[in-house]
Amino acid sequence: MIKKTLLLIAISLITQHSWTQQNAAVEKSVYGFQAGVLGFWAHNESRLDKNISLRTELGLDAGIFSSNADFSGSKVSVIFIPSISLEPRLYYNLRKRMDKGKNISENSGNFVALKLNYRPDWFTLSNVGNTSVADNIAIIPKWGIRRTFWNHLTYELGAGVGYRKYYLKQYGYNENPGEVAVDLHIRIGYTF
Secondary structure (H helix, E strand, C coil): CHHHHHHHHHHHHHHHHHHHHHHHCCCCEEEEEECCCCCEEEEEEEEECCCCCEEEEEEEEEEEEEEEEECEEEEEEEEEEEEEEEEEEEEECCCHHCCCCCCCCHHCCEEEEEEEEEECCCCCCCCCCCCCEEEEEEEEEEEEEEEEECCCCEEEEEEEEEEEEEEHHHHHHCCCCCEEEEEEEEEEEEEE
C-alpha cells in the first residue's frame, strides 16, 4: 500500500513538473493600455516563441520643457508626441517563476528587449502654440520586469540605453545628428 501511494505521488509530481515545464510560456496575445509619468500607450504582445513575444505599441510620449513666454519670464510647458514602437522581448524567468508557484499570467516576468521607437512629426499636443518635433528613431536594448495583480492590472519597470537619430532636413539641416537615448519607464496598466 505504501509503495503504491509513493509511486502515485512520484508519477503525479513528474507529470506536474513536466506539465509545468511545457506550459511556462508567454501568452498567445495580450492587449492592454498603460500610463506612466511621461505618457500613455495602447499595446499588444504576441507570442513568437515559447519565451519570446513581439510588443507593438502606439501612444503619446510626454515631455516637459521650459519656454520663454514673450520674453517676460520662464514658463514650464508640456508636450505630447506620437510614438510607435516595436519591441521583441525575451522573458527569461517564466519557468523559474512557475516552479516557485508565482504568477506568470499576462506575461508576468523579467525580460530583456530591443526597442525600436519612431516618433514622427505628425502632430503635437502642447500648452504652447507652434510646437513641433523632428522625426526621430531610436534603438534601445533594455531590461525590465512586468507583474500582474488583481487579474488584469499590471505594472512595469524598465531601463535601457541606446541610440537616437534625428531627421532634420525639413528644418534646413543637412546633417542628421544622433545622440544617446535613455529609456526609463514606470507604468501601470490594464490588460484584456
